[in-house]
Amino acid sequence: MARVVVDVMLKPEILDPQGQAVQRALPRLGFQGIADVRQGKRFELEVEGPVDEAALARIHEMAETFLANTVIEDFVVKVEEPDHAAAGEPK
């Protein structure tokens, strides 16, 4: 089965206090040199049938209307390499 990944991130101009909290915790944990952290969401979709143009168009529509709120978030749709999906089972 083919995997399509949708990454959703807050738009750059939107304040991300959760990312900031993670970033502030890093030096205390001994991780130096991270200037900024922004936290997002990753959706892994296992697609039945071929991931053709029509399927990707539907996934794009799904991301735009549901997975992301485009008032505050940007999203990217990526098709994952098939060998990666096969090797990843079971995780």
Add this chain to the structure above:
Amino acid sequence: MTARIGVVTFPGTLDDRDTQRAVRVAGAEAVPLWHRDKDLKQVDAVVLPGGFSYGDYLRAGAISRFSPLMETVIEQAKGGMPVLGICNGFQVLTETHLLPGAMLRNNHLHFVCRDQKLRVETDNTAWTSDYTAGQEISVPLKNIDGRYVADERTLDMLEAEGRVAFRYLDLNPNGSLRDIAGISNAAGNVVGLMPHPEHAVEPLVGTGRTDGLGFFTSILKNLLKGAHA
């Protein structure tokens, strides 16, 4: 005859009973509505109460927005039916895009629960006509995803059109842009706010004041006026 005001229950809604009670205290009939029904049971207005519908999964209000009942509510609201969204209900209304902008995690990341002073900025909506513009009220506030955001153009438009309905006073509890606690649509039939007027309708409980009752008396008067017109 009195007005019928629907109160929606989603899985995870918390304040539906308090809202029904507030509707009755104001003198209207409260009609429970279930998220999976499509039928609005001939109500004259709808309140979307607070809580954590669908566990706030994905984003607060994001899944509720696609419930069968909301499809009908959206259609009717566009036709002029009054809709009030309180807290999670406000989040649902921004997710439907009936109201512009979006709600995000409080800037300090803590859950807030306090009596909150507000200024009612407009009496020109279906839900605020019993107040006077500029009136200060105090009602409970309780949320973690209460930070109202919208782009600068939208914020300027809301201000210019008098659609900032409520503003936080004394303290901005969640980092909402321009201290916005609630807004309305252009027609004034759809209103959303983070604080909870339904918890301030009887002197015995809550803030000990009845500052929130005006929402429910406003809509009742407007509906009865409409019925007799």
